[in-house]
Amino acid sequence: MTGRQFASRLLELLVVLLGVSIIVFLMIRLIPGDAVAIMLGANAEITPERLLELRTRLGLDQPLPVQYLQWMGAALQGDFGTSIWTGRPITSEIAANIWPTLELSFLAILLGAGLSVPLGCFMASARGSVSELAVRMGAIAGLTIPSFWLGIVMIFLAASWFPGISTIGYVPFLEDPLGNLQRMALPVIALSLPMLANLSRLVRSAMLDALSQDYIRTARAKGVSPRGIVYHHALRNALIPFVTSVGVSAGYLLGGSIVIEQVFAIPGLGRLVLGAITERNYPLVQATILVMTFAFVIVNFIVDLLYLVIDPRVAHR
């Protein structure tokens, strides 16, 4: 990777981050009618004084560019203002809810990506029309099973087969490691299934691709063992597209975790943003969407760089 490549990627990243922040900023201004009255009306009686006070507090009485600069400037310093109803700083509300979401996403990526490599390799070795069809149907089913439905069914089955085991809610890992993992098991499985289906199909086709290359024939001719060919020669090359897909999947996972958190009563960012929508706490909605999207964009930026590092063909282009 050259310095120029890095600089151009970095510039792209900044443009996207700027655009994302402008869209999120404009959100509250696009609400039909008076957003401040809607916000106020959801929780208190509307009086002209209260309207004016809230409008001033949110900085909505200033020109748009000034509002944006103030909002973004504060946000970059980790200050999203205070939540309208609880009066607590929005940053600390997000900080209180971020760990369950991070743990859920991290474990789901670990499980989905980890299992997909051996599964994909196995699927690549299973040839023939029947197994081919089974692989295809299985992958599509895994992709289209509604994860929240799977979660509900699993909660139901767990409750009927192992009554007394708590499968919903959340306890911090540091307080009760076993209880934490026990409650995380089902949501992680439900969340990682679509990813597992997607990635294992990808590994399979990348493996089939790699196995039909000339260098595999050369390796075979030199007398490399079948296992050596699969793991040392084919898999290494097959994993290149895999890395990019893991990054993209992270976004689906963040979205999926919003729904899964609701199913399993996990107090994460998803629950925070949904609660904020219900009580029309728009600054909190904005802040949560901004934080989650920035995280997603930056993860993909890092994956992009990784791609440049592991695939010399791209780096030398």
Next chain:
Amino acid sequence: MNVAEPWRFLARNRLLSFAVLLVLLQVLLALLAPVLGFQDPYHQVMVQRMKPPGELNLLGTDHLGRDVLSRIVYGYRSSLLTCSVAVLLALLTGGTLGLLAGFHRGWFDRIVMRIMDIFFAFPIMLLAIGVIAILGPGLWGAALAISIVYTPIFARLLRAPALIVCESDYVMSARAVGASDSRILFRHVLPNLMSLILVQTSLLLSAAVLVEASLSFLGLGAQPPVPSLGLALSEGRNFLMLSPWPAVFSGLAILFLSFGFNLLGDALRDTLDPRLRGHE
């Protein structure tokens, strides 16, 4: 092409015909629901609450004594209506933008695709939730949210192949004999992208079904008492220990609908473009 041709075509492709059958069955159920003699999905019979599947109600009744089967069939209606409106809207806006970007290139391409990149940067569900936060919950809000999420996807999907087709020899020769821009676009470029559009629309419809169901499940899509698959799942969840049937059947319905469209797209891809076989 004579009338028998499509049938022979389907007979040769068993996977495709199975997918077509699966989708057609569900679409017809949704379209013809009012004339097929299903029970009134809004009718509550309080003494018949949470009944298991039986003779009177083939799939049982929900927590308000409504027939689960007709709730599901009418749920197909709202889900299919929302998703097809959303995907069609996204195809029209995003597809046109991508096509024009690939055709004109230059500054138009750069500006349009940069804006699409920015929308593309949002995780799908999060962008949809943001749009609904602005518009307020409801099926139309959900439809618009899904179409906004899908617009950059269609733009990206169509831009690259449009670029390639526009550089091909036959487009160049069409231009050489003096064909107008619109003639080139509609007579030469678009027909070449038709199979791609068909495949991707089907795949994206499959995903849209899941997004709509998720949104309704979260209370951001369909509002009670509208029959909706996602909503039925979230209502059924509260009575799971008393009667799991409404939740189980509505989930299966979502699965079949999404599965059908995904299989259709997958099989279409194989049939329409054998070169793509085995590639993701």
